[in-house]
Amino acid sequence: MGRIGKHSFILxxxxxxxxxxxxxxDKEGKGPLGSYFDTICKDDTLGLPSWEQAESRMFESSxxxxxxxxxxxxxxxxxxxxxxxxxxxxxxxxxxxxxRAPFIGLYGACSTISEGIxxxxxxxxxxxxxxxxxxxxxxxxxxxxxxxxxxxxGVQSTPTCQRTVTGAGCVIIKDSANIDRDYPFNxxxxxxxTVGSVEDYGITDANNMGAxxxxxAAETICTxxxxxxxxxKDYDRIFTGDLxxxxxxxxxxxxxxxxxxxxxxxxxxxxxxFDDDQNVHCGGSGCGCAATVLxxxxxxxxxxxxxxxxxxxxxxxxxxxxxxxxxxxxPSIAHAIVIEHTEGIG
Amino acid sequence: MGRIGKHSFILxxxxxxxxxxxxxxDKEGKGPLGSYFDTICKDDTLGLPSWEQAESRMFESSxxxxxxxxxxxxxxxxxxxxxxxxxxxxxxxxxxxxxRAPFIGLYGACSTISEGIxxxxxxxxxxxxxxxxxxxxxxxxxxxxxxxxxxxxGVQSTPTCQRTVTGAGCVIIKDSANIDRDYPFNxxxxxxxTVGSVEDYGITDANNMGAxxxxxAAETICTxxxxxxxxxKDYDRIFTGDLxxxxxxxxxxxxxxxxxxxxxxxxxxxxxxFDDDQNVHCGGSGCGCAATVLxxxxxxxxxxxxxxxxxxxxxxxxxxxxxxxxxxxxPSIAHAIVIEHTEGIG
Numbered sequence: 001m002g003r004i005g006k007h008s009f010i011l012x013x014x015x016x017x018x019x020x021x022x023x024x025x026d027k028e029g030k031g032p033l034g035s036y037f038d039t040i041c042k043d044d045t046l047g048l049p050s051w052e053q054a055e056s057r058m059f060e061s062s063x064x065x066x067x068x069x070x071x072x073x074x075x076x077x078x079x080x081x082x083x084x085x086x087x088x089x090x091x092x093x094x095x096x097x098x099x100r101a102p103f104i105g106l107y108g109a110c111s112t113i114s115e116g117i118x119x120x121x122x123x124x125x126x127x128x129x130x131x132x133x134x135x136x137x138x139x140x141x142x143x144x145x146x147x148x149x150x151x152x153x154g155v156q157s158t159p160t161c162q163r164t165v166t167g168a169g170c171v172i173i174k175d176s177a178n179i180d181r182d183y184p185f186n187x188x189x190x191x192x193x194t195v196g197s198v199e200d201y202g203i204t205d206a207n208n209m210g211a212x213x214x215x216x217a218a219e220t221i222c223t224x225x226x227x228x229x230x231x232x233k234d235y236d237r238i239f240t241g242d243l244x245x246x247x248x249x250x251x252x253x254x255x256x257x258x259x260x261x262x263x264x265x266x267x268x269x270x271x272x273x274f275d276d277d278q279n280v281h282c283g284g285s286g287c288g289c290a291a292t293v294l295x296x297x298x299x300x301x302x303x304x305x306x307x308x309x310x311x312x313x314x315x316x317x318x319x320x321x322x323x324x325x326x327x328x329x330x331p332s333i334a335h336a337i338v339i340e341h342t343e344g345i346g
Numbered sequence: 347m348g349r350i351g352k353h354s355f356i357l358x359x360x361x362x363x364x365x366x367x368x369x370x371x372d373k374e375g376k377g378p379l380g381s382y383f384d385t386i387c388k389d390d391t392l393g394l395p396s397w398e399q400a401e402s403r404m405f406e407s408s409x410x411x412x413x414x415x416x417x418x419x420x421x422x423x424x425x426x427x428x429x430x431x432x433x434x435x436x437x438x439x440x441x442x443x444x445x446r447a448p449f450i451g452l453y454g455a456c457s458t459i460s461e462g463i464x465x466x467x468x469x470x471x472x473x474x475x476x477x478x479x480x481x482x483x484x485x486x487x488x489x490x491x492x493x494x495x496x497x498x499x500g501v502q503s504t505p506t507c508q509r510t511v512t513g514a515g516c517v518i519i520k521d522s523a524n525i526d527r528d529y530p531f532n533x534x535x536x537x538x539x540t541v542g543s544v545e546d547y548g549i550t551d552a553n554n555m556g557a558x559x560x561x562x563a564a565e566t567i568c569t570x571x572x573x574x575x576x577x578x579k580d581y582d583r584i585f586t587g588d589l590x591x592x593x594x595x596x597x598x599x600x601x602x603x604x605x606x607x608x609x610x611x612x613x614x615x616x617x618x619x620f621d622d623d624q625n626v627h628c629g630g631s632g633c634g635c636a637a638t639v640l641x642x643x644x645x646x647x648x649x650x651x652x653x654x655x656x657x658x659x660x661x662x663x664x665x666x667x668x669x670x671x672x673x674x675x676x677p678s679i680a681h682a683i684v685i686e687h688t689e690g691i692g
Contacts, residue, residue, distance in 0.1 A: 001473040002472060002473040002474040003424070003473065003474060003475065003476065007424075007425075007448045009474040009475075049672070050672050052668060052669065052672065053672070078349070078353075078541075079353075079541055083453060085434075086666065086668070087433040087434070087666045087667070087668065088431075088433070088453065088455065088664065088665065088666035088669075089453045089664075090664070090665070090666045090668065090669045090674075093544060093664035093677055093679075094664075094669070094674065094677060096543070096544040096664075096677070096679075097544040097545075097546050097664075097677040100543055100544070101543065102353045102541035102542060102543050103541075103542070103543060103544050103679060104452075104454075104461060104465065104541065105452065105453040105454045105461070105664070105679070106450075106451065106452060106453065107429060107434065107435045107451040107452065107453040108450075108451045109434065115450060115451070119450065119465060119469075122468075122469055122472060122474050123465075123468055123469075123472075125472070126348060126468060126469075126471070126472030126473075126474070127347040127348040127349065127472075128348040128349060128355040128468050128472070129349065129355075130349065146668075195424075195425055195448035195449075195450065196448060196449070197442070197446055197447065197448050197449060198439060198442040198443040198446070198449050199443075200443050318434065318435075318436070318439035318440075318442075318443075318451070319434065319436070320432065320433045320434035320436045321433070322398060322432070322433065322436065322492075323398065323434075323436045323440070326395070326396050326398065326399070328436075328440065331439055331440065331442070331443040333439075333442075333449060333451070
């Protein structure tokens with residue numbers, strides 16, 4: 001059976017990640033990971049009439065590019081799954097209309113890329129699908145006006161703020177029984193994971209998402225260790241999505257209180273995305289942050305066996321502007337997946 | 347393998363639906379299905395400060411009630427999956443915080459209950475989970491103000507309009523290998539399904555959702571027949587979610603153009619929900635429509651073997667108020683699942 005522990009699963013047939021792609025904005029391209037991304041746009045509208053349409057186009061492009069890297073087309077997909085931050089996930093929905101593969105729409109806020117890879121890898125491992133694309137996107141300009149203020153107001157951000165990443169990332173998962181040729185990645189497998197629960201420590205400050213999301217990340221990480229009987233030393237790196245600086249420090253504290261010290265093995269995609277001098281306070285955030293860093297920076301390191309086994313968990317804050325205005329605190333969630341080099345950690 | 351045809355899957359271990367529950371509003375309770383629903387509230391705020399909080403409470407209650415029917419608790423769940431119509435699926439997200447089971451957030455607009463049962467049944471069939479709750483909700487008052495106008499304006503609805511159902515429905519899916527006692531349902535299994543693609547025939551009238559969604563339903567139904575080598579006569583009924591009167595007529599035309607006449611075997615949850623004299627124009631809509639009709643009206647008929655095999659597909663319109671204002675048409679999606687009596691159709 002594929003169950004292990006209370007909330008975790010193992011993938012006995014070890015589905016492969018065979019390709020990935022990323023598409024980011026100008027500011028992301030000027031950050032420390034700039035040279036890793038597949039496509040960097042100078043104009044974040046892509047010449048389209050709205051930022052929302054531009055975000056959807058980025059989503060679509062990341063999927064098409066990940067497929068094009070091995071001469072595949074969207075008709076080769078069993079399914080595309082994913083989502084974004086916009087109301088009614090219109091970036092993903094309209095991209096799915098163009099791509100015309102079967103579509104499973106997800107909403108996990110910034111945890112979406114983990115959620116999609118988790119579900120996609122189980123459906124492939126179980127034999128229900130052959131090849132799945134999991135993708136996620138976010139866009140600074142569409143997110144700011146939906147969640148905070150119109151950009152034109154020029155509102156100053158607070159020190160705990162993070163900047164929504166403009167970008168989309170896509171990962172292609174394929175049944176290991178049907179690996180029949182060379183792919184962009186030939187040595188990356190997904191071996192298991194842990195489904196997250198919604199956690200809420202009562203944080204109400206929508207400008208401090210890192211603090212709101214750290215409890216969910218800590219809970220999933222510690223549950224994962226207990227379910228698998230592992231500890232931080234069993235993973236070369238533990239990557240979170242977008243806790244930022246403040247949230248990462250909180251994560252170390254929370255894990256320590258459950259007996260695990262992850263500080264020396266942890267990296268956060270939100271911290272990796274920007275340089276200190278890019279004026280982004282606590283780092284990057286948004287569905288596109290973890291999705292693009294995984295696609296373009298982390299996966300190639302696993303392919304080259306610079307990382308042999310990682311725990312990857314994107315983290316989502318499950319709030320809306322309406323729930324915030326109604327006085328609700330910010331619940332959050334994190335799903336974990338184990339990604340390994342085919343030759344494992346030995 | 348669990349794949350069949352191009353976009354379909356079969357569930358060899360035939361997971362059971364062991365329980366379900368529904369929670370609806372006053373108007374739904376006064377409709378023709380009123381006597382079937384588990385809980386009917388008179389005051390659609392449930393005494394809470396906002397309609398959004400009331401919707402989330404309905405979501406949570408439907409899950410707890412479906413579990414309570416066989417003395418189970420949320421800690422017995424491997425996972426809860428579902429969603430709703432509100433921005434960032436706050437009804438489901440906040441319900442998940444209270445229920446504290448692992449959570450997979452979905453967005454498929456009104457197709458959500460199909461999407462959740464489809465994914466849940468594959469994860470259970472594959473052995474990754476033992477018991478899953480799939481739920482979905484909608485609320486007339488929270489949806490109207492988010493998608494259309496504040497209720498206080500008293501805007502008159504058009505003849506093609508449908509009324510968003512106030513209600514939440516939940517279905518409990520369990521691994522057939524672990525059926526160890528009597529459950530509220532003992533004779534219902536899920537045997538397969540078809541993953542929908544996003545279809546768009548260019549409809550831009552947000553007051554005519556039936557027309558926008560009929561092409562997605564037709565495409566999924568006809569793909570399903572081709573993938574499984576079946577035809578309408580192989581199903582006692584084909585239920586769609588909320589096409590309403592106008593959308594159902596369009597569905598018959600579209601299926602006929604692909605060689606299938608489904609008109610004599612089709613029912614629509616949106617048409618079943620309200621009486622003509624309830625002033626709802628084309629019928630009910632919303633995630634809660636298909637979810638409550640399935641939970642309380644359709645599943646008991648299968649348990650009693652009045653229906654031996656059905657095709658169930660909820661239908662979603664993947665638009666947002668922003669995409670409509672930006673001039674976009676309305677893409678839609680429908681996922682199909684086959685639900686059977688354990689003794690089959692023979």
